[in-house]
Amino acid sequence: MRKLTYFIACSIDGFIGGPDGDASFMVPFVDEEFFAFLAAEYPETLPTHGRRPLGIDDLPNKRFDTIIQGRASYDLALKEGITSPYAHLREYVVSRTLTESPDANVEIISADLVGRVRALKAEDSALDIYLCGGSAVAGELIDEIDELVVKTYPVVLGTGMPMFGSGFQVSEFVQEGVRSFGNGIVVRTYDRKR
Secondary structure, eight states: OOOEEEEEEEOTTSEEEOTTOOOGGGGGGOOHHHHHHHHHHOGGGSOHHHHTTTTOTTOOOSSEEEEEEEHHHHHHHHTTTOSOTTTTSEEEEEOSSOOSOSSTTEEEEOSOHHHHHHHHHHSOOSSEEEEEEOHHHHHHTGGGOOEEEEEEOSOOOSSSEESOOSOSOOOOEEEEEEEEOTTSOEEEEEEEOO
């Protein structure tokens, strides 16, 4: 069975963006060392439109062949005129308001998100599923998340969009690895405790 991995960037205090979801303050931390890590370990998490200018458009998918993202995350690309931000993956966008996909490569999930994710996890594939965000989608899928890869940036926001937009619930995970970078970013990997 394939894993659903929530691969997410956050502040020290656990926010993935400001109150409006803006996370542009994290971009300056993506220096040469951290970019090399992303390109080597998680190349498919870098959007298609940015891969060619970065010289990595020929890198094969290493961990994921499918992406699930929320409407707000997808809207960031749409505002730039990009209808398939992860064209190198099978793309799913969770939305109850977007009735028609603006791109043939993007499938809209408007109902039974958990059921759809369970079907994707049951598929026969050597690669896993990348949960890109956002907060509400992660909250709805918390019981389906098998792995967390948390990229913690050296900033404190005080308030903002939490990693999981859900009610109180204790979900245990086991730490599998930690990697620190010179710019202050720490990447922690956790597997769900079963």
